[in-house]
Amino acid sequence: MSKFIYTAKDAQNKEVSGSLDTTNIEEAEQLLKERDFKDIRLEEKVIKGGFSFFSSSLKPSEKLILIENLATMISSGIPIIEALETINQDSTNKHLNSITEGAITDLQRGQSLSETLRKFPRDFDKVFLASLEAGEASGKLDEVLFQLSENIKSDIELSQSVKNSLLYPALVVTVLIIVLSSMFVFVIPKVANVFTGLNIPLPLPTVILITFSNFFNKFLLYIIATVVILLSFIFFGVRSGFLKPYLFKLITVIPILNPFFKKVDLARFARTFSLLLNSGVAIIEALNLSTHVVNNELLARDIGAVKNDISEGEFLSTSLRKYKRSFPALLARLVSSGEKSGKLDKSLSDFYDFYQRQIRVDIKNFTTLLEPVLLVIIGIAIGGIILAIIAPIYQLIGQITPR
Numbered sequence: 525m526s527k528f529i530y531t532a533k534d535a536q537n538k539e540v541s542g543s544l545d546t547t548n549i550e551e552a553e554q555l556l557k558e559r560d561f562k563d564i565r566l567e568e569k570v571i572k573g574g575f576s577f578f579s580s581s582l583k584p585s586e587k588l589i590l591i592e593n594l595a596t597m598i599s600s601g602i603p604i605i606e607a608l609e610t611i612n613q614d615s616t617n618k619h620l621n622s623i624t625e626g627a628i629t630d631l632q633r634g635q636s637l638s639e640t641l642r643k644f645p646r647d648f649d650k651v652f653l654a655s656l657e658a659g660e661a662s663g664k665l666d667e668v669l670f671q672l673s674e675n676i677k678s679d680i681e682l683s684q685s686v687k688n689s690l691l692y693p694a695l696v697v698t699v700l701i702i703v704l705s706s707m708f709v710f711v712i713p714k715v716a717n718v719f720t721g722l723n724i725p726l727p728l729p730t731v732i733l734i735t736f737s738n739f740f741n742k743f744l745l746y747i748i749a750t751v752v753i754l755l756s757f758i759f760f761g762v763r764s765g766f767l768k769p770y771l772f773k774l775i776t777v778i779p780i781l782n783p784f785f786k787k788v789d790l791a792r793f794a795r796t797f798s799l800l801l802n803s804g805v806a807i808i809e810a811l812n813l814s815t816h817v818v819n820n821e822l823l824a825r826d827i828g829a830v831k832n833d834i835s836e837g838e839f840l841s842t843s844l845r846k847y848k849r850s851f852p853a854l855l856a857r858l859v860s861s862g863e864k865s866g867k868l869d870k871s872l873s874d875f876y877d878f879y880q881r882q883i884r885v886d887i888k889n890f891t892t893l894l895e896p897v898l899l900v901i902i903g904i905a906i907g908g909i910i911l912a913i914i915a916p917i918y919q920l921i922g923q924i925t926p927r
Contacts, residue, residue, distance in 0.1 A: 527622075528552040532561035542612070542625050555629055581646040584683070586620055588676045595669035604665075605631050623647065636660050651796050651813050658803035668803050675795060678880065682788070685884060689891040696898050700905065707909060709744070712737040715913055724920055729912040772819045784886050789818040791879040793827065794855065798872035808835055826850040839863060854878070 528549060531541045540561070544552045549566055556564050582590070590611060597607035605628055612624040623644055630640035638657040641648045648656075652672060659668030716734045719726060726734070740747070761767025776782050796817045800810035811831040815824045826847040833843035841860035844851045855875050862871030 529567045530556060530561075530564060532556055532564040535560045543622055544625060544629050555632060558632065582617075582620060582623070584676055584680050586617055587647065588673055588680065589615075590620060590623075591669050591673045591676065595666050595673060598669065599666035604637060637665070650816050651800065654805055654809070654813050655799055655803045658800070658805045662804040664803070668799075671799050671802065675799060678795070682880075682883065685887050689887050692891070693894050693898055696902065700902055704905065704909075705740075708737045708740045712909075712913075713741065719916055722920060724916060724923075727912075727915045727919065729908070730916050733909060733912040769819065776820070784883070784890070786820055786823070787879055787883055787886065789820045789823050790850075790852070790855070791876050791883060792817045793823070794872045794879065795876040798869045798876065801872070802869040807840070820850075823850045840868070 528544050529541070530544060530552065531539065534540050544555060552566055553564055556566075593611050593614075594604075594607055597610065598604060602610075608624045608628050608631070612621050612628070615621055615624070623641075626643065627637065627640045630643075631637065636657070638653050638660055641656065642653055655668050655672060656665070659665040712733060716737065719730070719734075758767065758771075762771065772785070776785050793814050797810055797814045800813060801807065805813070808831055811827055811834070815827045818824050818827070826849070829847060830840065830843045833846070834840055839860075841856050841863055844856040844859060845853075858871040858875050859868065862868035865871075
């Protein structure tokens, strides 16, 4: 498969441009002629292989626009190819346009939407594609797309809530770092020179403070370079995706955060499992795919164990009760109710809604707790420095005060 860049004129004699993924230039030209394009000019684009920090992928907000627009137009009776062409015309995002153009080309060849989107694994995961495929098979593609868009919305809202809750602490920490760095660079060296001129013995806290200030100033450029490189590595590592699993493992080691992320994983599992079942995916395959949305290794293993139990004829609720370390009693109870009523997907969705509310409460409580803790840390840091500076002055005053 090669990528060809084209410029041409459409039926209204308007100049258009874009790209196509085809096996050769003749096929690309034929596809453009089928769209009533004329004065076609084609050029093959060389695609470099290998890993790159700057590899393109759709942001969640961009993916949401694509899925919501597609769902809305399909539910309104607009053919899928025309819907994709409309999205392509309205979009200025090159990567999104590349996806829609490739999808249009493949759909014209007779491929399904799920088949063409499999060519973009960085943008569409296995759960998304399985749901899409099931929606196509059941004739409920628009419903599945709406459900997928709701899931993306939930992820965006959760991510935004976490970012908003960390905004104030991040600002406070940044200001603290700037203040402390300024003191180490500008204030403490001058104070140290004064103490050296007075030739007085210094208390241990003051000696430590001056020693650290000297070290900080001596290696300031190296410290700045190291921080910039480290932050850049983390930023691009998270953006490219390869660093996310390692950061998650590091974060979950922190005892206060581990229960929160376990709730997030359980909520995602329930939501994904519900979506797949509602889309028409078989329960074994739905469980198998659901393991891809959880980061907790223990939970993923227990989901696999539940899948094995069900394949041997055991009820889902019975199996969930066996793994209490991963699945709360509430989930097993709701699943049991869903099995009896024939509305298992609804029961899983109810569990997700409940846990989603709990997660929001946890985020709010964490922010409320973090603010006074940060104030205490700031007070200790600034107060400690001030005391270390003032202590020798009081000591000097005590020496010269007449008895």
